[in-house]
Amino acid sequence: xxxxRAIVVCILCCILMCNGSFGEGLDMKQIKVIKxxxxxxxxxxxxxxxxxxxxxxxxxxxxxxxxxxxxxxxxDFPGGVxxxxxxxxxxxxxxxxxxxxxxxxxPAYKDSSLEPNDLLTGVNLAAGGVGYDPLTSKLAxxxxxxDQLEQFKGYIDRLKGIVGEKRTSFIISNxxxxxxxxxxxxxxxxxxxxxxxxxFDVPSYTDFILNQASQFxxxxxxxxARRIGILGVPPIGCVPSQRTVGGxxxxxxxxxxxxxxxxxxxxxxxxxxxxxxxxxxxxFIYLDVYNPLLDIITNxxxxxxxxxxxxxxxxxxxxxxxxxxxxxxxxxxxxKYVFWDSYHxxxxxxxxxxxxxxxxxxxxxx
Numbered sequence: 001x002x003x004x005r006a007i008v009v010c011i012l013c014c015i016l017m018c019n020g021s022f023g024e025g026l027d028m029k030q031i032k033v034i035k036x037x038x039x040x041x042x043x044x045x046x047x048x049x050x051x052x053x054x055x056x057x058x059x060x061x062x063x064x065x066x067x068x069x070x071x072x073x074x075x076d077f078p079g080g081v082x083x084x085x086x087x088x089x090x091x092x093x094x095x096x097x098x099x100x101x102x103x104x105x106x107p108a109y110k111d112s113s114l115e116p117n118d119l120l121t122g123v124n125l126a127a128g129g130v131g132y133d134p135l136t137s138k139l140a141x142x143x144x145x146x147d148q149l150e151q152f153k154g155y156i157d158r159l160k161g162i163v164g165e166k167r168t169s170f171i172i173s174n175x176x177x178x179x180x181x182x183x184x185x186x187x188x189x190x191x192x193x194x195x196x197x198x199x200f201d202v203p204s205y206t207d208f209i210l211n212q213a214s215q216f217x218x219x220x221x222x223x224x225a226r227r228i229g230i231l232g233v234p235p236i237g238c239v240p241s242q243r244t245v246g247g248x249x250x251x252x253x254x255x256x257x258x259x260x261x262x263x264x265x266x267x268x269x270x271x272x273x274x275x276x277x278x279x280x281x282x283x284f285i286y287l288d289v290y291n292p293l294l295d296i297i298t299n300x301x302x303x304x305x306x307x308x309x310x311x312x313x314x315x316x317x318x319x320x321x322x323x324x325x326x327x328x329x330x331x332x333x334x335x336k337y338v339f340w341d342s343y344h345x346x347x348x349x350x351x352x353x354x355x356x357x358x359x360x361x362x363x364x365x366x
Contacts, residue, residue, distance in 0.1 A: 030098075031095050031098050031099040031351060031354060031355060031358070032099065032355065032358070033098070033099060033100070033101045034099055034100050034101065034358060034362050036100075036101075036366065037366055040366045041174050042100050042102065042174060042175065042176055042227075042365075043102075043120070043121065043170070043171045043174055043175055044102065044120065044121045044122035044171050044175040044176075045093075045096060045097045045100060045102055045106060045121070045122040045175060045176045045177075045178070046122050046123065046124075046125065046152070046155075046175055046176070046177045046178070046225075047093045047096075047106055047122075047123075047124040047125060047126050047178050047180070048125050048126055048145070048148050048152075048177070048178065048179045048180070048181070048220075049126035049130065049178070049179060049180030049181050049231075050126060050127070050128055050129065050130045050131065050180060050181055050183065050184055051066060051068075051086040051126075051127075051128030051129065051184075051343075051344065052086070052091065052092060052126075052180050052183065052344065053091055053092050053093040053124065053126045053178070053180045054084065054085070054086060054091070054093075054108070054124070054126045054127050054128045055083060055084060055085050055091060055093055055094065055105070055106055055107065055108045055124045055126070056069065056083050056084030056085065056107075056108035056110070056111055056124075057084070057108045057109060057110045057124065057125070057126065057127040057128075058084060058127050058128050058129070058142060059084040059108070059110070060110070061127075061141070061142060061143075063141045064128075064129060064140055064141040064142050065129075065140070065141070065321055065322055066127075066128035066129035066140050066141075066142055066321055067084070067128070067321060067322070068082070068084060068085070068086050068128070068321050068324070069082050069083065069084040070082050070325060070326065071325070071326045072088070072313060072324065072325075072326065072328070072330050073085065073086065073087070073088070073324070074087075074088070074089070075088055075089075075330070076088040076089035076334070076347060077089045077090065084108065086128060086321075086340075086341070086343075086344045087340045087344050087345065087346060087347055087350065088312065088334050088340045088346055088347055089346075089347035090105070090347050090350070091347070091350060092180070092350050092353070092354050093106040093124050093126065093178075094106055095350060095351060095354040096176070096178065096354060096358075097121075097122060099354065099358055099362075100176065102121050102122060103121050103122075106122060106123065106124045107123055107124060108123070108124050109123040109124060109125050109151055109155065116158075116162050119155065119158055119159055119162065120159070120162065120163065120171070122175060123155060125148040125151050125152060125155075126148070126180065127142050127143060127148070128140075128142065128321075129141070129142040129184060130142055130143070130144070130145055130148070130181065130184065131145070131181055131182065131183075131184040131185035131188075131189060131209070132145060132181050132182060132185055132209040132210075132212040132213045132216070133185045133189050133196070133208070133209050133212060134146070134212075135189055135195065135196065136184045136185050136188060136189040139188065139189060139193060139195075140184070140188070145181070145212075145216060149216065149219055149220075149223075152220075152223065153223065156168060156172060156223065156224075159171060159172075169224060172223070172224040172225060173224050173225070173226045174226070174227070175225070175227065176227050176229060176365060177220060177225045177227060177228045177229070178228075178229045178230075178231065179213075179216070179217070179220075179228065179229070179230045179231065180231045181213070182209065182213075182232070182233040182261075182264060182268070183233050183234060183236050183261075185209050186233060186236055186257055186260050186261055186264065187236045187237075187239075187242055187257055190202070190205055190260065191242075191246065191254075191256070191257055191260075192245075202256075202259070202260045202263065203263065205260075206260065206263050206264040206267055207267070209264065210264065210267045210268060210271060213230075213268065213271070214271050214275070217230070217271075217272075217275055217284065218275070218279075221275075221279050221282060226281055226282050226283060227283045227285075227365045228282070228283065228284050228285070229285045229287050229361070229365070230268065230272050230284065230285065230286055230287065231287045231289050231357075232261075232264075232265040232268055232269070232286065232287065232288055232289055232290055233261040233264055233265055233268075233289075233290065234261070234289050234290055234293045234294075235253065235258050235261060235290055235293055235294045235297065236257050236258065236261050237253045237254035237255060237256065237257030237258035237261070238253040238254075238258065238293075238294065238297050238308075239339065239342065239343050239344075240309060240310050240311050240316055240317060240318075240339055240341075240342040240343070241317075241318055241320060241342035241343050242254045242257055243309055243317075244317045244318050244342070251309055251317075253297075261290060262290065265288070265290055268286060269286040269288075272284045272285065272286040273286070283364065283365055285361055285364045285365060287357050287361050288357075288360075289353060289357065292352070292353045292356045292357065293345070293349075293353055296308070296338055296349060296352065296353070297338060300338065303352055304335070304336075305336060305337065305338050305349070306336040306337075307331075307336055307337045307338065307339075308338045308339075310337070310339070310342075311324075311337065311339040311340055311341040311342045311343075311344075312330050312331040312334040312337045312339065312340050312341070312346065313328055313330050313331075313340060313341045313342075314328035314329065314330070316331075316337075316339070316341075316342065317342060318342050319341055319342055320341040320342045320343040320344070321341075324341045324342075334346050334348070335348050337349075
């Protein structure tokens with residue numbers, strides 16, 4: 001969450017303090033490992049994105065509000081360690097690398113304990129607060145998406161130093177590359193700040209961030225990436241913080257934000273399809289996360305959830321990153337909650353969403 005939105009959240013906090021197919025009860029302990037065809041090799045997984053998939057790249061950025069390497073974050077992570085993952089446990093980056101049988105966790109590229117062997121099977125370049133729009137990252141006081149691209153170039157150079165140019169080319173072209181962005185652009189930069197609304201309406205802003213996204217995807221391709229999964233924006237208007245800020249007295253979903261997400265997703269899907277058919281040997285795959293999460297929110301009992309409009313941390317209405325801390329009480333059973341804090345889902349919700357994505361799209365990468 002960017003500083004502008006954080007101010008709104010803090011004010012609300014003070015006011016509050018002063019005043020389908022998965023079956024019911026599903027609780028997956030492990031992601032089902034994908035069985036690859038005999039002629040397919042996926043040596044590594046590389047992640048680009050924001051806080052949905054960040055595994056600790058913001059830990060040493062003390063200028064940003066978007067950090068979470070402190071309790072109660074990570075309370076259900078192995079060892080109960082707060083690693084910088086924006087949830088109670090694992091996040092989609094970990095679940096995806098596990099699902100393809102590569103390794104258990106996807107390490108942050110900026111992790112000081114990263115070993116050369118870790119590079120061979122993939123790293124996480126994502127950082128909380130980032131967006132396709134450069135202004136999004138600036139408002140959050142985090143590195144730009146272009147910085148993630150530069151880090152990717154550095155990663156490629158490091159690979160060459162370990163295994164040589166030929167093997168590096170094989171790893172990059174056969175690895176799974178995932179991009180998870182757009183939520184911060186819509187919720188924070190456009191609806192949470194007046195700066196972009198002065199120059200764009202929703203259709204033109206979604207065009208703007210689509211152009212930024214398309215250029216980024218093409219640059220990944222130029223660097224040798226071929227299997228690129230692009231996740232759409234979730235129903236961002238239904239996350240607890242956006243209900244609190246824009247959902248009225250009843251804290252309904254903010255439909256303006258949801259409609260913007262749907263519009264952007266439709267454009268992103270079309271652009272992904274265009275790139276797949278125009279860039280030789282590419283597998284650009286659009287991955288719908290909007291409908292899986294919306295189905296959980298709309299039909300929680302089908303999945304064994306009880307609370308969809310509040311996070312587990314604190315009041316659940318506004319607490320996220322630094323506002324969700326050791327001084328806040330947390331729910332006793334987060335498996336009943338779709339959201340861990342007011343912006344990010346619980347590990348259990350992530351597992352259901354990721355499994356649905358894999359069931360629908362995994363074979364498209366082969």
